[in-house]
Amino acid sequence: MKIARTGRCLLGALALGSVAGGVAVRAETVPPPLPIEPTGVIETLPATYPPSWFLVHDAAFFHMGDGKVYIIDTAAETLAQQVKGMVNVSMIGNIAQSARRNEIYATETFHSRGNRGDRMDVLTIFERQTLAPAGEVILPTGKRFMGMPQRYALLLMNDDRWLGVANFSPATSVTLIDLDSRKIIGEIPTPGCVLIYPAGKSGFSSLCADGRFLSTELAADGSVAKQTRTDVFFNSDTSPIFERPAVIGDTAYFPSIAGLVHPVNVGAGVAEVGEAWNLVPEAERAENWAPSGIGLIDRDDQGRFYIIMHPDARDGSYQGGGPEVWVYDAAAKKRVQRIKLQAWGLTLAVSRGPDPVLMVVNPTDMSLEMYDTRSGEFIKTISGFGQETPLMVHGSR
Amino acid sequence: MKIARTGRCLLGALALGSVAGGVAVRAETVPPPLPIEPTGVIETLPATYPPSWFLVHDAAFFHMGDGKVYIIDTAAETLAQQVKGMVNVSMIGNIAQSARRNEIYATETFHSRGNRGDRMDVLTIFERQTLAPAGEVILPTGKRFMGMPQRYALLLMNDDRWLGVANFSPATSVTLIDLDSRKIIGEIPTPGCVLIYPAGKSGFSSLCADGRFLSTELAADGSVAKQTRTDVFFNSDTSPIFERPAVIGDTAYFPSIAGLVHPVNVGAGVAEVGEAWNLVPEAERAENWAPSGIGLIDRDDQGRFYIIMHPDARDGSYQGGGPEVWVYDAAAKKRVQRIKLQAWGLTLAVSRGPDPVLMVVNPTDMSLEMYDTRSGEFIKTISGFGQETPLMVHGSR
């Protein structure tokens, strides 16, 4: 009987460790047993993640205190090969990656008793090789931006020496962190303006309710050198834009909810807004196509940006995603690809490097779908790795 | 345009508060508007929960740090009426209810950084009226029983003045808590024996690996008066029993994995094991019926116990649940009802009082099914209240 045998095996194991060895020594023709394997071995990852790796952020909408960011190799064929690891990120945090430092940064919030008790807000610094916390910076309590995941709630600046953390309490500001000392340099108010977008080498811009940017230039010590408000370029009531741009080189492309795109020069200390152009070819405008989604836009390294589009746009449909991804040659202001999704897309991300792939979150089954960026063809679905509500995806950097 | 109007309404609301009032005064024939409603109102519950209320413990198998215990009124028809509230219970805790104190007790475990950092084990005391913590007792770290939910990992003793918390580290002991002072009285070693079952008015028994009970009698101050080991009554290798009894009056009915039931007198300070009898009528034994499940057994106030049964029992099938619930008249040692479930049952619970209802967790869709205990008829399904892995259910006490 199996049960009894198992019981005896416990003693057997100790006895036979040596007996088995003895057998192998006596009879060379008998294949030796499997070697005893070491315990306590923990896997590690390369410091630089290959372009095919993505960070899939499951904010755990039904258990927000237990969010998860899965590291997925989209080039691998089997689930076992695809899943490289996971880090917990608590309370719909946001993440950023530094290729220079081989670190992943995450804003997290904890309470002393799970969902109750004393609150603590933390910037956790994960090592990419170990996916373990290498350090943390305690943030001012109750300020850090907490909402649907953003690509620009955290910003690396000054050759990755500084990290800016966008605050929203709802008073808006930026907490500037020195990543060398892992200490807070200071907090910079951005009244009426939110989030944090690149502006030159070591500055940032914020997007304002009155339809302009507030650009903040910083001195070498991280203090504010100058804050400048640009001219109004949109009306947040009648011609609102998405707060989610694709940044290609020195240009950030901000789509509007109606379907225009505003190119913004972010190469200088002060944002320079260029002339908007229409994402929708004239012939198709009757179908009322418009951008929609959460992580709805991303770019590749060949100067193209990718955006989720839906037809029959109406008030309130701008965050629901859509059935197609449209690809644009940003410089040529021209749509170069129109990708029909298997079902629906809520969020997308594009890999870096010469052969980019497109990953799209299919909200109907919470799976990830992989598409060829050249042919637009569907390649495969990646799912079952534990994701429940993967609301944001980041290509590895 | 809706958007613009909304904007203006913000001012409108303030202006019109008085205007609306004015209108109502001038024109008595115009129906007055809805009254302005107070904010900040929090619901409360009765101190004594009706018999139709159950506590559904979702251990959140995929987010164990964010377990939830839902308070569900099974007598209500709509979901809105069924859900009375929820408390979080972190890290597969266990709960107990005191009718005398109107409190719910839960063992919880927290870490200073969610799933990492300093560990703290706590007994949280929730008020039944407010479902808010009324207090807590810090437990010795890393000891409290943490596993699939049990009904006898916590035990109220001495007219609910004491609460015993079963420990498993894997060293086994019981932490005795004074609920008046909410302080720990002491820790009582139970070497080789686990969990905590009633034994007289203010003692407890533990179940031992060698097939007997260890009964602990306590002095008035909570110190150990005497520990007694009963005779061996089962063999944990060849004739194992479930650690999950149904306690009717002074008798605890412990089912065996093979399908016997061992009546144990728990009315005295030392457990007295009675003669086992077979749950399976002779004519049906060829079908190899046996008990199976997690919360597989419970009792009503009419002297009956209810147990999940499955046919074709094999090694390893004793925790998988089954397709039927069998009901027994404990005193008569007779099966009085055989309830065929809609699909499958993993866990069950029976309500107290003169008209008990049977609630069964259907693991194929994680719903709760309600059955008439007299006719055995299926009444309705309760689901969609947020449950994901409801592994244990408790009738309110």
Next chain:
Amino acid sequence: MNLLDKAFERQSRQLAQRSSRRGLLKTLGGLLVGAGTIPLLPVARATAADGPARPAEQGDPASCDYWRYCAIDGFLCSCCGGSENTCPPGTEMSPVTWIGTCRNPADGRNYVISYNDCCGKSSCGACLCQRDEGDRPPYRPDKTNDINWCLGTSSAAYHCSTAIVVGVAFEDK
């Protein structure tokens, strides 16, 4: 998650397909019209006592299409142990909220609705309801619903959302 429960699955699809944000709404207006300033409207409250009878409310407060929810996004407290205007036991109501404007079919009036959230416990998980109208990105705090507005509360944990009548809206027809 209740894997096979159709209603739940539908809710999850909505969560995914229809903007998906955390489910808390508020405006700077809320700072004016929120809990703290209800006493500013004594007259309207007074008239509630006399005059012709009010038409009965229409609709089910546990249904996403209930009139008050025109701009709500989150778990309906009506399905969590609270109601359309009260929080479930043991939670804490957020002091400030986003304000929506919804038309009451019973009297044809537009009302200002304050979507106070209930905080301090994790997601209720029932009756997820998404009705984006007039929503804007976070650069418009007075209109954004992408933020976890359990900010003014002792806990950041979001549980469910209410929809409280705080006034009659200005009719601009």
Next chain:
Amino acid sequence: MNLLDKAFERQSRQLAQRSSRRGLLKTLGGLLVGAGTIPLLPVARATAADGPARPAEQGDPASCDYWRYCAIDGFLCSCCGGSENTCPPGTEMSPVTWIGTCRNPADGRNYVISYNDCCGKSSCGACLCQRDEGDRPPYRPDKTNDINWCLGTSSAAYHCSTAIVVGVAFEDK
């Protein structure tokens, strides 16, 4: 939870229908045969180096029916960034474990398998595998799989389970 993923749904049914415990196994025997005492078996380790070639392993370590998993219950580390005998990055391997005995189809031998768990992160969520054999209630710590065995670790959070060969089992036929 991936609502419509069939494999996942099946796993969840298993979770629910087949004993459902947390997924960590260990015995008092584990206290003897666990990590700390591996050095007690130097001979067996030495023979690994010489003699005839070993037969290649059969089966997929990411599949629940892989031979080593005869007594496992939990998420397979092979699907979580680890392998059948290593933990995913950033986790901590439990120092002591439940020991199972599984027959290797490649050489017909029974091996003692140590199911060390990986702790410190929340549930991996992939490849839930349940194969109850010889399991007993908690009064038999050496055989129970109803316990969260992330006890000897700094964190109580369970992430996934490994299946490590720690010896050749006594053949009692």
